[in-house]
Amino acid sequence: MHTPLTGHWTHIQSPASQIMKDSFKGLLTTISVGLTIAACLSIVILTLILTSTVANAAKTDALSNAKSGSLLVKNAQTGEYMPTPTLATDVNISVSGILSRTKVSQKFQNNSKDWVEGIYVFPLPENAAVDHLRMRIGDRIIEGQIKERSQAKKQFQAAAQSGKHAALIEQERPNVFTTSLTNIAPGESITVEIEYQNTLNYREGIVSLRFPLVVAPRYIPGSLDTDEKAATSNGQSPLIEDAHRISPLVLDESEPKRNHVNLSIKLDAGFSIQDIQSTNHTIKKNKITDQQYTIRLASDDAPADRDFEITWRSVPDSMPRSAVYTEHKGDKHFALITLFPPTAPLTTSVRLPRDVVFVVDTSGSMDGASLDQAKSALKMAVRRMGKNDRFNIIQFNDETSALFGKEQPASDKNLKVACRYINALEANGGTNSLPALSTALNDDAKPGRIRQVVFITDGSVGNEDHIFSLIKKRLGGNRLFPIGIGSAPNSHLMTKIAEYGRGTFTYIGDISEVSTKMGEFFSRLENPVVTDIKTRWPEGFVIDITPSVIPDLYQGEPLVIVAAMDEAATGPLQIDGLFAGQTWSQTVNLENQQSEKGIGQVWARRKISEHMGLLRGGAPAEAVREAVLGLALEHSLITKYSSLVAVDVTPGRTAQFMYRQLIPLNLPNRWSQAKIFGSLPQTATPSVMHLILAALFLLLASVFFVITRNTTRARQA
Amino acid sequence: MRLRIRHVIFVSLMSLSIWQLFEAGYIHAKAWIAQQLIQVAWEDTVTSTDAQQPWPWADTQAVARLTAQDGTVDLVVLSGTSGRTLAFGPGHMAGTALPGSFGNVVVSGHRDTHFSFLKHLGAGDQLTLQSTNGNTKVYEVIGTEVVHQNDVAVAMDAGDDRITLITCYPFDAPIPGGPMRYVVVARSISTQYLEI
Numbered sequence: 001m002h003t004p005l006t007g008h009w010t011h012i013q014s015p016a017s018q019i020m021k022d023s024f025k026g027l028l029t030t031i032s033v034g035l036t037i038a039a040c041l042s043i044v045i046l047t048l049i050l051t052s053t054v055a056n057a058a059k060t061d062a063l064s065n066a067k068s069g070s071l072l073v074k075n076a077q078t079g080e081y082m083p084t085p086t087l088a089t090d091v092n093i094s095v096s097g098i099l100s101r102t103k104v105s106q107k108f109q110n111n112s113k114d115w116v117e118g119i120y121v122f123p124l125p126e127n128a129a130v131d132h133l134r135m136r137i138g139d140r141i142i143e144g145q146i147k148e149r150s151q152a153k154k155q156f157q158a159a160a161q162s163g164k165h166a167a168l169i170e171q172e173r174p175n176v177f178t179t180s181l182t183n184i185a186p187g188e189s190i191t192v193e194i195e196y197q198n199t200l201n202y203r204e205g206i207v208s209l210r211f212p213l214v215v216a217p218r219y220i221p222g223s224l225d226t227d228e229k230a231a232t233s234n235g236q237s238p239l240i241e242d243a244h245r246i247s248p249l250v251l252d253e254s255e256p257k258r259n260h261v262n263l264s265i266k267l268d269a270g271f272s273i274q275d276i277q278s279t280n281h282t283i284k285k286n287k288i289t290d291q292q293y294t295i296r297l298a299s300d301d302a303p304a305d306r307d308f309e310i311t312w313r314s315v316p317d318s319m320p321r322s323a324v325y326t327e328h329k330g331d332k333h334f335a336l337i338t339l340f341p342p343t344a345p346l347t348t349s350v351r352l353p354r355d356v357v358f359v360v361d362t363s364g365s366m367d368g369a370s371l372d373q374a375k376s377a378l379k380m381a382v383r384r385m386g387k388n389d390r391f392n393i394i395q396f397n398d399e400t401s402a403l404f405g406k407e408q409p410a411s412d413k414n415l416k417v418a419c420r421y422i423n424a425l426e427a428n429g430g431t432n433s434l435p436a437l438s439t440a441l442n443d444d445a446k447p448g449r450i451r452q453v454v455f456i457t458d459g460s461v462g463n464e465d466h467i468f469s470l471i472k473k474r475l476g477g478n479r480l481f482p483i484g485i486g487s488a489p490n491s492h493l494m495t496k497i498a499e500y501g502r503g504t505f506t507y508i509g510d511i512s513e514v515s516t517k518m519g520e521f522f523s524r525l526e527n528p529v530v531t532d533i534k535t536r537w538p539e540g541f542v543i544d545i546t547p548s549v550i551p552d553l554y555q556g557e558p559l560v561i562v563a564a565m566d567e568a569a570t571g572p573l574q575i576d577g578l579f580a581g582q583t584w585s586q587t588v589n590l591e592n593q594q595s596e597k598g599i600g601q602v603w604a605r606r607k608i609s610e611h612m613g614l615l616r617g618g619a620p621a622e623a624v625r626e627a628v629l630g631l632a633l634e635h636s637l638i639t640k641y642s643s644l645v646a647v648d649v650t651p652g653r654t655a656q657f658m659y660r661q662l663i664p665l666n667l668p669n670r671w672s673q674a675k676i677f678g679s680l681p682q683t684a685t686p687s688v689m690h691l692i693l694a695a696l697f698l699l700l701a702s703v704f705f706v707i708t709r710n711t712t713r714a715r716q717a
Numbered sequence: 718m719r720l721r722i723r724h725v726i727f728v729s730l731m732s733l734s735i736w737q738l739f740e741a742g743y744i745h746a747k748a749w750i751a752q753q754l755i756q757v758a759w760e761d762t763v764t765s766t767d768a769q770q771p772w773p774w775a776d777t778q779a780v781a782r783l784t785a786q787d788g789t790v791d792l793v794v795l796s797g798t799s800g801r802t803l804a805f806g807p808g809h810m811a812g813t814a815l816p817g818s819f820g821n822v823v824v825s826g827h828r829d830t831h832f833s834f835l836k837h838l839g840a841g842d843q844l845t846l847q848s849t850n851g852n853t854k855v856y857e858v859i860g861t862e863v864v865h866q867n868d869v870a871v872a873m874d875a876g877d878d879r880i881t882l883i884t885c886y887p888f889d890a891p892i893p894g895g896p897m898r899y900v901v902v903a904r905s906i907s908t909q910y911l912e913i
Contacts, residue, residue, distance in 0.1 A: 119876075657906060660819065662876030680866045681798035681810065681825045684885035684893035688829055690741035692891050697734035701727055708723045 043699065085110045085118045085184065087663045091211060091263040097270040097323060098200045098207060098338060098560075099596055102128075107191045108663075110184040115658040117160060117182040123212035125198050126175040126492035129598075129605035131636045132195035133644035135167040135181075144169070144646035146636040148629060152643035156180065163653030167192045167646045171638045173464070174609070175212065175492035183653045194644070197598035197605070202338065204520060204556035207269065208311040210507075212488065213261060263308060264296040270323070272315040279309040279509040280487065290315075306487035309509055322588050326569075327599035333565045334599040337588055338558050339575060353388035354450045354525075355407045356381075357440040361457035361485075363397040363431035370486035371427045373511050374456045377483060380518045381454065382418050385410035393421060396436035397429035406443070431461050437470055445477030452525060455482045455497065459490030467493070471500045479503045481525065500613075504554050524554040532578045535561065538571030538590075546606040553577075562603040604635035612640070744804070748830035751805035755779055755793040763851050777802045779849070780809050781816030783824065786843035786855075790834050794846075798825050807831045807882075813872055817848025823872045825883040828899070832884035835861075838901050846880055856880050856903035866896050878905035 090105040108118045124130065133144025144167065147155065152168060159166035160182040168180040169192075179192055201208045267273075272290040276283075282298035295310065322339040358381060360374055378393070385391055390407035391414075394400060403421045408414050437455070445451035459482075461467070471480060480501020482494040485508055498505040506521045508514055530553040537543050545563040553559055559575070569590035576585040608628050615624045625641050632642035759779045781794040794816065798808040807826030814820025826832030838844075842858045856879070863886050864871055871881055879902055886899035 659904065660878055680864075680869060680872060680883055680898050681803070681808070682800065682866075682885070682894065683798075683803060683825045683827050683832065683883065683898070684890070684895065685744045685804070685827050685829050686893045687741045687744040688889055689891050689893065690737045690744070694734045694737035694741060697730050697737060701730035701734060704723075704730060705727055708727075 041695075085112065085116050085661055085663060087118070087120055089261045091261065093209065093211070093263070093265040095200065095209065095265060095267045095269070096596060097268075097325065098202050099325065099336070099598060099602070100198055100200055100209060101195065101598060102198070102211070103193060103195045105191050105193045106179055107189055108181050108184055109189040110186060113186050115186065115653050115655045116184045117180065117658055117660045118184060118663055119660060120179045120663040121172070122177055122179065123175055124177055124196060125210055125212065126495055127605060127609070128175070128196040128198045129601040129635070130169065130171075130177065130194055130196040130638040130644070131601050132193075133167060133169050133646055134193040135165065135646040135648070136191040136193065137165055137648065142646045142648055144644040146633055146638075146642055147645055148633075149641050149643045152645040155645050155647060156182065159183075159647045160658070163651035165190065165648035165652060169194055169638055169644045171640055171643070173492060174612075175490070177638070183658060185652060197601040199336070199560065199602055202558050202560075205314045205316075206311050208309060209265070210491070211263065211308040212491070213307055262297065265294065265310070267293045267295060267312070269312060269314070274313040274315045276310060276312045279311075279513065280306045281308055283310065307509070309507075322586075324588060324590060324593040325596040325599055326590075326593050327596060328568065329600045331566070332600065333568050334603050335563045335565065335569060335590060335593070336596075336599050336602060337561045337563070337573065337590075339561075339586065339588060340558050352448065352450050353386070354390075354452060355443075355446070356385070356389065356391045357407065357451075357453045358382070358391065358393045359433075359436050359440050359453060359455045360393065360395050360425065361397075361431060361433065362395045362425050362427050363460070364428050365431060365458055365460045366485070367427040369511060370458055371425065373485050373508055373514055375422050375425060376511065376514045377456060377485075377508060377518050378422050379419060380515065381522075382410075382415060382422070384522055385415070391418070393418060394436050394440055395425060396431075396433055397427070398432055399429075400432070400435045400439060402439065431457070433457065433461060434463070434466055434470060437467065438474070441470070441474040441476075441478055451478050452503070453478055453480045453501070455480060456485060457482070458486040458488070459484060459493040461490070461493065464493050464496070468496055468500055471497060475501060481506070481521070483508060483521065499551070502552060504557070520556070524556070530577045530579045530584060533559065534576050536574040536576070538569065538573070541569070542566040544607075546603060546610055548610060562599065562606055564600075564603050601635055601637065604631045604637055607631055608637065608639055745830055747804055748806075748827065752793060752831070755795070755806055756791075759793045762849050763847070777805070777808070781822075781824075781849070782847040783807065784845045784847075785834070786845065790844075792826070792831055794824050803827055810872060810883075815848070816846055817850060817852050817854070819878050821873065822846065822880045823883065824880065828884040828886065828888050832882065833888065835882055835884050835899055835901050836888050838882075842903075844880065844903050854878075854905050857906050858901060858903045861899070861901050864898050864900055866898055871898075871900050871902075879903060880905075
């Protein structure tokens with residue numbers, strides 16, 4: 001195995017080492033050839049990777065200029081955006097005194113080429129008794145029926161599968177409902193009409209009517225958590241089972257707001273009206289008499305991105321001190337009694353020193369105008385503290401923190417510190433209110449002092465029940481005063497917090513309202529109330545009244561009692577209470593009073609609400625369900641356990657598939673989407689980078705090898 | 718002497734190359750081996766009521782199995798989208814609809830391992846998602862797009878029953894951490910009327 005190419009080394013080597021030498025040389029040759037090939041390969045790979053990266057970068061730039069939407073996904077074959085069903089809402093409200101009847105028409109329009117089932121999550125006032133459903137298909141009207149919830153659902157699903165039109169209304173929360181409309185043909189439009197009865201808020205001579213137009217995205221504790229540990233749970237909240245049914249679909253920020261609303265009101269106040277005002281919308285009013293008006297939104301088709309609220313005020317002394325409405329329905333008689341306690345201002349000597357804890361929501365949903373309102377309300381409240389009062393401020397988002405360790409005297413120095421603290425508040429993160437409320441309720445009222453907790457929030461939370469049970473358990477001598485802020489506060493949450501917390505609920509919709517609303521709020525906070533209210537009904541009367549325990553009355557609040565009776569009332573009703581330490585009593589005549597429709601529904605709705613409250617107090621679930629379902633079926637009301645369902649007779653669907661589509665809600669006005677949702681996950685590994693580096697080093701090694709080998713050879717030659 | 722320096726340099730360069738090759742290989746090996754272990758955990762998850770851990774110290778669990786109709790893809794989806802989780806398998810994005818439920822089920826995966834197949838998906842391709850209770854749903858791809866990572870709209874509920882697969886874009890960018898994402902959207906075509 002002689003190779004003429006060998007150098008002088010060979011001459012002094014033994015034969016054995018000669019063989020080794022040769023094989024070593026062969027190996028070197030092989031390596032050098034291999035390395036050369038590897039080098040070439042590396043160059044090719046590098047070139048390929050780099051060029052494709054550059055090309056892709058250019059492509060990315062072009063694509064990033066294109067706008068992308070969430071609901072509209074491009075069809076890869078046709079390049080067209082796929083249209084989704086749209087919805088237009090028509091609201092007709094008719095008011096008589098403090099009773100209001102509302103008809104909501106939801107017109108579903110299917111613009112796509114597919115058969116669609118439309119699902120729409122929408123809000124209603126928290127005390128709405130929904131008792132009617134109608135489905136309009138062209139000229140045909142199909143009336144809805146009240147059914148036990150799962151039965152209604154089964155009936156609806158059977159219709160969906162057999163290709164029949166069907167509509168289903170379900171209650172997700174007392175103020176959040178879902179309409180499902182199935183088998184909407186391509187191009188078809190169907191209207192779902194629902195009707196509800198409710199009573200209006202009546203306070204300090206002002207009646208207010210609210211129609212919520214958005215459900216704000218709620219903070220679902222434990223689901224949108226960025227904490228990795230929480231994220232390793234199954235991705236959905238372990239605390240809120242129905243999270244996906246109460247956190248509604250919201251429209252992408254970049255898309256124009258849609259889901260337009262028409263709203264009109266027929267108002268018969270029952271007294272002479274002084275001024276009518278709308279909090280969030282521009283309205284057009286048309287006067288008919290001193291007591292009667294028609295009102296509608298100034299612009300037709302206002303997007304539903306904030307709640308509608310109007311208020312009207314009575315001409316002084318034109319409002320009756322008490323009012324009774326009655327209804328005779330089936331074998332039952334119902335009566336709605338409204339009564340105003342005396343409002344004479346009392347001497348200030350009665351005023352007890354107060355310990356006030358302000359709990360303020362600084363979560364992401366409060367960002368913008370809401371936080372500004374909260375800050376100015378808070379500052380007003382703090383400045384109003386007396387010399388003997390003590391206070392503290394607790395703020396919460398994902399975390400809870402407090403200004404002081406415990407309540408401190410309202411000294412000038414402490415007030416200054418507090419104002420600085422308030423100015424520095426910033427909104428970000430989730431709404432975890434439980435720890436904050438729990439901290440605030442840690443203490444009880446001291447003898448000779450009043451302890452009040454003022455809870456300022458937009459209430460965008462999903463764990464209402466946890467909050468209610470905390471309040472029930474820990475209230476003691478404390479009083480809780482929720483202040484609802486922003487364009488879409490959760491008024492079900494607020495009303496119930498006030499009820500369980502034995503305080504009152506104040507709603508501030510706009511920064512301009514802060515001073516008047518807070519003024520009213522303080523007069524309630526600081527003035528004595530009518531307590532220990534009892535009713536005495538005519539002898540031998542079988543009666544079922546709601547509320548069964550009559551709450552304390554704050555200044556300017558009316559007493560509202562709804563009664564169900566086996567026979568028409570004869571004789572007067574007497575009401576007794578304690579007003580500033582003295583007994584107070586008044587009689588109300590129940591005979592020959594104005595008859596109105598819907599009192600029965602109002603009574604049943606309030607009864608149902610009371611039963612549901614017992615559930616939170618630990619009453620057996622089965623008993624509550626039975627009681628609620630009984631009332632619901634009798635009065636045709638939608639509840640947690642009953643739904644209204646309407647089913648068409650003839651099947652219409654011709655296609656095999658039908659797609660289910662949730663109709664989006666607009667994000668509430670001035671909400672910022674980025675503050676609610678984060679960003680998409682990181683999904684690249686550095687493996688390509690490693691490969692490139694490996695190729696690069698291999699290339700360097702090969703080049704180095706070749707060069708050094710050549711220099712060696714040159715030296716040998 | 719010269720020879721030795723030469724050797725040292727050569728050997729170091731080769732070692733560096735092998736080290737980088739190993740790093741790249743490790744990422745792929747981890748991705749592959751983890752999937753094998755998780756597949757076993759998945760079988761247990763479907764047959765039992767409790768969630769099964771793929772290995773004792775795992776901080777994630779299997780929540781779904783994603784397969785392509787043509788059999789080229791078979792992946793177990795884990796919960797969460799942290800970097801640690803994604804090394805082992807595609808992850809279900811917390812806060813989006815759960816596999817099996819109605820809504821937008823968002824799953825993201827690494828562009829160079831599990832989700833490298835996304836670039837081959839086109840309209841009409843079918844994917845199957847099996848949830849932990851054993852139910853399966855068939856989805857048909859309706860579109861693909863490239864979005865910025867801050868464009869979270871794609872992860873939001875679109876109102877229909879869909880699955881959204883997300884991976885980093887471009888697929889072969891040498892430096893990871895770019896801001897663009899490749900998104901595949903597929904809509905449910907299951908005839909079964911499932912509870913939403």
